[in-house]
Amino acid sequence: MIWNAFLIALREIRRNPVRAFLTVLGIIIGVAAVITMVTLGRATTQAVKSQITGLGSNLVSIRPGASFGPRRPDSGIPNFTAKDVEAITNQIGGLAGVAPVTRSSMGTIYRQNARTTSVVGTTADYFTINNWNLTTGRFFTDEDARAGRAVAVIGQTVVTKLFEGDDPIGKKIRIGTSTCEVIGILTSKGQAGMSDQDDTIVMPLTTLQRRLVGRTSTANISEISISIEENADSDLIIEEITALMRSRRNLQDNEDDDFHVFNAQQLAETLSSSTQMMTTLLAAVAGVSLLVGGIGIMNIMLVSVTERTREIGVRLAIGARAREVLLQFLVEAITLSSVGGMVGIGLALLLCVVLSGAIGVAFVFDAQINLIAFLFSTAVGVIFGFAPARRAARLDPIDALRHE
Amino acid sequence: MNDSNPLISLKGITKTYGKGDAAFQALCGVDLTINRGEFVAIMGPSGSGKSTLLNLLGCLDQPTGGSYRYGSVHVENLSTDQRSLLRRHAFGFIFQGFNLLARTSAADNVAMPLIYHGVSMKERRQLAKKALETVGLATKLKSVPSELSGGQQQRVAIARALVTSAGTLFADEPTGNLDSHTTVDIMNMLTRLNEQDGITILLVTHEPEVAQYAQRVVVVKDGLIESDTWNRKPNLASA
Numbered sequence: 001m002i003w004n005a006f007l008i009a010l011r012e013i014r015r016n017p018v019r020a021f022l023t024v025l026g027i028i029i030g031v032a033a034v035i036t037m038v039t040l041g042r043a044t045t046q047a048v049k050s051q052i053t054g055l056g057s058n059l060v061s062i063r064p065g066a067s068f069g070p071r072r073p074d075s076g077i078p079n080f081t082a083k084d085v086e087a088i089t090n091q092i093g094g095l096a097g098v099a100p101v102t103r104s105s106m107g108t109i110y111r112q113n114a115r116t117t118s119v120v121g122t123t124a125d126y127f128t129i130n131n132w133n134l135t136t137g138r139f140f141t142d143e144d145a146r147a148g149r150a151v152a153v154i155g156q157t158v159v160t161k162l163f164e165g166d167d168p169i170g171k172k173i174r175i176g177t178s179t180c181e182v183i184g185i186l187t188s189k190g191q192a193g194m195s196d197q198d199d200t201i202v203m204p205l206t207t208l209q210r211r212l213v214g215r216t217s218t219a220n221i222s223e224i225s226i227s228i229e230e231n232a233d234s235d236l237i238i239e240e241i242t243a244l245m246r247s248r249r250n251l252q253d254n255e256d257d258d259f260h261v262f263n264a265q266q267l268a269e270t271l272s273s274s275t276q277m278m279t280t281l282l283a284a285v286a287g288v289s290l291l292v293g294g295i296g297i298m299n300i301m302l303v304s305v306t307e308r309t310r311e312i313g314v315r316l317a318i319g320a321r322a323r324e325v326l327l328q329f330l331v332e333a334i335t336l337s338s339v340g341g342m343v344g345i346g347l348a349l350l351l352c353v354v355l356s357g358a359i360g361v362a363f364v365f366d367a368q369i370n371l372i373a374f375l376f377s378t379a380v381g382v383i384f385g386f387a388p389a390r391r392a393a394r395l396d397p398i399d400a401l402r403h404e
Numbered sequence: 405m406n407d408s409n410p411l412i413s414l415k416g417i418t419k420t421y422g423k424g425d426a427a428f429q430a431l432c433g434v435d436l437t438i439n440r441g442e443f444v445a446i447m448g449p450s451g452s453g454k455s456t457l458l459n460l461l462g463c464l465d466q467p468t469g470g471s472y473r474y475g476s477v478h479v480e481n482l483s484t485d486q487r488s489l490l491r492r493h494a495f496g497f498i499f500q501g502f503n504l505l506a507r508t509s510a511a512d513n514v515a516m517p518l519i520y521h522g523v524s525m526k527e528r529r530q531l532a533k534k535a536l537e538t539v540g541l542a543t544k545l546k547s548v549p550s551e552l553s554g555g556q557q558q559r560v561a562i563a564r565a566l567v568t569s570a571g572t573l574f575a576d577e578p579t580g581n582l583d584s585h586t587t588v589d590i591m592n593m594l595t596r597l598n599e600q601d602g603i604t605i606l607l608v609t610h611e612p613e614v615a616q617y618a619q620r621v622v623v624v625k626d627g628l629i630e631s632d633t634w635n636r637k638p639n640l641a642s643a
Contacts, residue, residue, distance in 0.1 A: 004519045015507050314503045317464060318517040319492020321485045397464045401499065
């Protein structure tokens with residue numbers, strides 16, 4: 001009986017394909033919108049996550065100033081000292097590496113090319129902590145740092161912009177007022193937000209201080225880069241670091257932190273939870289259109305019941321029971337909405353491929369959301385098909401046969 | 405069949421539409437006995453209650469009072485679903501307006517009642533083809549109603565009524581939309597079905613020429629049977 005009702009439904013759809021299409025258009029758009037929103041939302045979340053983990057796994061960095069972001073130069077908040085770095089290294093457990101970082105923007109010259117680049121002074125640990133790899137050459141070593149050798153490792157943007165095709169290894173470049181030898185080239189990390197991570201020159205902190213900055217102030221470290229061991233409790237360690245730094249910076253209990261601890265993991269979670277919330281919101285809006293699509297189906301089914309009143313009369317006269325008429329119209333509504341759901345899934349696939357290419361995220365087919373959207377479209381058919389089907393089933397055979 | 409065991413037996417059947425002052429009594433106590441194999445024409449002016457009587461006989465409607473026995477079944481006690489099942493297994497209907505499904509082939513129209521009998525698609529096709537052959541439309545299996553003449557459409561409707569091997573055929577003004585020539589065709593066909601296949605036919609008409617084809621003519625007026633006469637005695641009853 002259900003199979004027959006399904007065949008009758010398919011025949012009805014074939015009888016008037018244009019009307020069937022317009023009827024389920026709402027469902028098609030609703031299903032396609034929900035799937036597209038969720039798929040793209042998840043892809044974006046994934047992209048954000050992997051970009052942040054690319055900064056360095058278990059990366060924690062401490063910067064002066066109350067919040068993360070560009071620091072106001074005149075804020076009067078002191079930088080960190082070499083002693084702070086030492087204290088963290090010695091007193092906090094569960095750390096894989098600690099590296100002091102000083103960043104400054106400097107003019108660089110190679111032959112006739114001159115440009116300004118971000119120069120990082122640090123120790124050898126910096127590379128592992130921040131997930132930097134080499135394409136050629138070598139990193140500088142602790143030995144280089146101790147000796148204060150004029151060596152530098154450069155990023156891809158510096159290679160292309162400054163060297164314009166020359167092999168930079170072993171070449172000397174002028175940085176600020178001094179000359180350095182290029183010993184290694186970093187693999188590209190790409191953009192991070194607005195800044196180009198590859199436009200960088202990394203050299204030993206000692207070299208930077210002695211040869212380029214020339215200052216001997218003790219408070220000259222603008223950032224401490226830390227990586228936490230794989231299985232350590234990062235929340236606890238961050239608490240310990242915060243407490244240590246508060247005491248080292250002589251902050252009273254009623255004073256706020258004058259430094260900021262940035263945790264890559266935490267940022268990844270915060271950002272992905274906010275994109276997830278956005279995804280949910282968009283999916284909910286799209287879900288409303290699915291509901292509106294259901295009302296469209298109800299509308300057309302009601303019209304269809306009126307149009308086919310005589311047919312219903314004939315079916316009742318030849319012995320169809322009310323529940324069989326109900327089933328027929330219900331199956332018809334469900335068939336319509338399910339076909340709409342399937343077309344919607346096809347459309348969503350197309351949209352996802354095109355849009356994920358356009359916004360530059362990887363498209364991953366999500367079977368779960370496709371299934372949910374399909375089942376939802378079927379449920380819409382059941383819910384909104386029921387009222388018209390019941391109206392058909394309740395018709396009186398004599399009245400139905402007399403209907404003009 | 406003998407008179408002591410009739411196919412249809414009505415006793416004091418009444419039917420009232422509406423309530424209170426607006427109440428209208430369409431039938432005011434009808435007694436009628438019909439035996440298996442009879443061909444009965446129900447006549448009467450419009451508003452006489454003849455269509456109401458046919459609807460009650462066809463179990464499309466419930467009487468307000470009185471008793472209706474079909475064979476051994478007390479129809480007045482049946483639920484809506486039980487009446488549906490009685491119609492499904494024992495009755496066939498043809499209507500003035502044919503009431504075929506539009507944009508549906510003659511074969512599919514004829515096969516439609518069999519869906520409710522749970523007959524397989526293959527068997528449905530065979531039975532529909534056979535029924536259409538019986539009414540002389542073997543070449544029109546695939547034609548949709550809009551491609552058929554009025555007479556052909558009514559023959560498809562007859563095939564639809566016959567396909568379930570129903571023993572009783574109810575016809576409500578079956579020739580009302582047909583010209584006189586086609587009317588003769590259809591009435592000859594009904595007569596043949598009655599005489600050769602022993603199908604009981606109850607037919608409502610207001611045309612005396614049509615009523616002539618029946619063995620027995622029941623005239624209804626103002627909700628009562630005015631006359632009940634025989635054109636000719638039935639073959640089967642005398643056999």
